[in-house]
Amino acid sequence: MKVSPILAGGIGVVIGAGLALLARPTTAPPPMPLPEPALVEAQVFAPPRAADAPAGPWGDAVRLxxxxxxxxxTAAAAHVGNDLACRNCHLDAGSKAGAAPLWAAFPNFPAYRTKNDAINSFQKRAQDCFLYSMNGVPPALGSDTLxxxxxxxxxxxxxxxxxxxPAGRSFPAIEAPPLPFxxxxxxxxxxxxxxACHGExxxxxxxxxxxxxxxxxxxxYNWGAGMATINKAAAFIRANMPQGMENSLSVQQAWDVAAFIDSQHRPQDPxxxxxxxxxxxxHHDNEFSRYGLEVAGRKLGDPDQSPPFGASAGR
Ligand code: HEC
Ligand code: HEC
Structure with a gap:
């Protein structure tokens, strides 16, 4: 819950005026009563449920x-090269505010992305999560899947x-860590x-x-994924993990654990x-990527030590 900045400013002005009045001697009118500090909830959009989509081909596509x-x-097996599902990061079937909900993304495409220096349709954006987050070969534009x-x-x-x-897009912004992560x-x-959940x-x-x-x-996820960058992972983790105890980590802990996770081996950047x-x-020349750096004597991303990119990795 947040106090609206307008109200907070108003309260400050009233308090200031009140103090000034107290300092004055007699005849001034009594200070106005302070307004109740109304707490304003951010208005977050509530999307409809796929189960309520109409019968027929359109509703069938929504449910698919x-x-x-x-x-x-299983539903897009040919395009997945790891053990993740979209829902693992886009929580509540892509509907949870603050976990990059798909409803908040949709009205903002097509969009220019620096990541590939191109105008991306919504489907092109989804392809990128198949390529990097799902470590797979993306379905074709216009395919039944996309x-x-x-x-x-x-x-x-x-x-x-x-x-x-809209409010709830992406992950809530996280402050800079008090100490370097x-x-x-x-x-x-x-x-x-x-x-305890994700394994030692x-x-x-x-x-x-x-x-x-x-x-x-x-x-x-592979090295090209957004989650492989420490700032994105920190923001996701702080707002969404540990599952059931969201927002319980301090800002510092969220950054530190994101740095730990993103200093491990993972599939090669495609x-x-x-x-x-x-x-x-x-692709990684910034403080938030550990790709190519030595961590505990191992060079992250080294082809000799990294699982290869793609569906053949692992298993
Ligand atoms: C490992 C975590 C992860 C998985 C798995 C994942 N994504 Fe993403 N996705 C992200 C991150 C991180 C972003 C970027 C969010 C941001 O920049 O705020 C993102 C962004 C998106 C966006 C754009 C959101 C926006 O607001 O612009 C779409 C669309 C998307 N993903 C679709 C998918 C689909 C479809 C799948 C499954 C095929 C998938 N993602 C799987 C992490 C993931
Ligand atoms: C109570 C069990 C539990 C705990 C504790 C927990 N997680 Fe998760 N985590 C999950 C589950 C379940 C998902 C997938 C959510 C879904 O599919 O709805 C997930 C998803 C994730 C993801 C995105 C998917 C992926 O595999 O990359 C990240 C990153 C993550 N957790 C990090 C953390 C971190 C860091 C912590 C500790 C601060 C943590 N989690 C603690 C259960 C947990």
Whole structure:
């Protein structure tokens, strides 16, 4: 919950005026009573549910889209090269505000992206998550799979204005860490807060009916993924993890554990340019990527030590 800046400013003005009045001697009128500090909830859009989509081909596509987000490894098996599903990052079947919900993305495409220096349609944007986050070979533009994902996003977005980012898009911004982020401290945060679900080696696990997705290694997202950058991972983790205790980590802990996770081996960047150094220069030359750096004596992204990119990785 946030106090609206307008109200907060108003309260400040009234308090200031009140103090000034107190300092004055007699006849001034009594200070106005302070307004109740109204707490204003951010208005977050509530998308319709795929189950309520109409009967017929359109509703069928919407429901298929939801199923692909939930069960990507079976519903779009040919395009997935790891053990993740879209829903593992786009939580609640791509509907959760603050977990890059698909309804918030849809009205903002086509969009220019620096990542590929091109105008991206919604389907092109989804292809990139297949390529990097899912470590797979993306479905073709206009394929039944991408049409269904787009139909699902469009259905959920009904009524939102075009070309505006609604509240809840992406991940909530995270403040800069008080101390520079540190993977060593992050290892402790991980052991205490994450390993029980995601496994000591980050490989994920199946416990009863629950599937805890892998955070690193051959079956996780590859080096090209947004989640492989420490700033994006920190923002996601702070708002969405540990599952059931969201927002319980401090800002520092979220950055540190993100640095720890993103200092591990994972599948090669599909944009590999023949050498780790060239790939770092082209795609990772910033403080938030550990690709190409030595961590604990191992060079991250080294083809000799990294699982290869793509569906053949692992298993
Ligand atoms: C490992 C985590 C992960 C997985 C798995 C994943 N994504 Fe993403 N996705 C991200 C991140 C991170 C972003 C960028 C969010 C941002 O920049 O704020 C993103 C962004 C998107 C966007 C654009 C959102 C926006 O608001 O612009 C779409 C669309 C999308 N993903 C679709 C998919 C689809 C479809 C799948 C499954 C095929 C998928 N993603 C799987 C992490 C993931
Ligand atoms: C109670 C179990 C639990 C705990 C504890 C937990 N997670 Fe998760 N995490 C999950 C589940 C389940 C998902 C997938 C959510 C879904 O599919 O709805 C997930 C998804 C993720 C993802 C995105 C998917 C992927 O595999 O990359 C990341 C990153 C992540 N968790 C990081 C963390 C970190 C860091 C911590 C500790 C601070 C943590 N989690 C603690 C259960 C947990």
């Amino acid at each position: 889209g939801e199923r692909i987000i939930m069960e990507t490894g 049409n269904a994902i787009e139909a699902y996003a469009a259905y959920m977005a009904k009524g939102l204005p075009l070309g505006e980012s 540190d993977a060593g401290r992050g290892a402790e945060v991980y052991a205490e807060n994450c390993a 080696e980050g490989a994920g696990q199946v416990l009863g009916d629950m599937v805890y997705p892998p955070l690193w290694g051959a079956r996780s 944009r590999f340019k023949g050498s780790v150094a060239a790939t770092r220069k082209a």
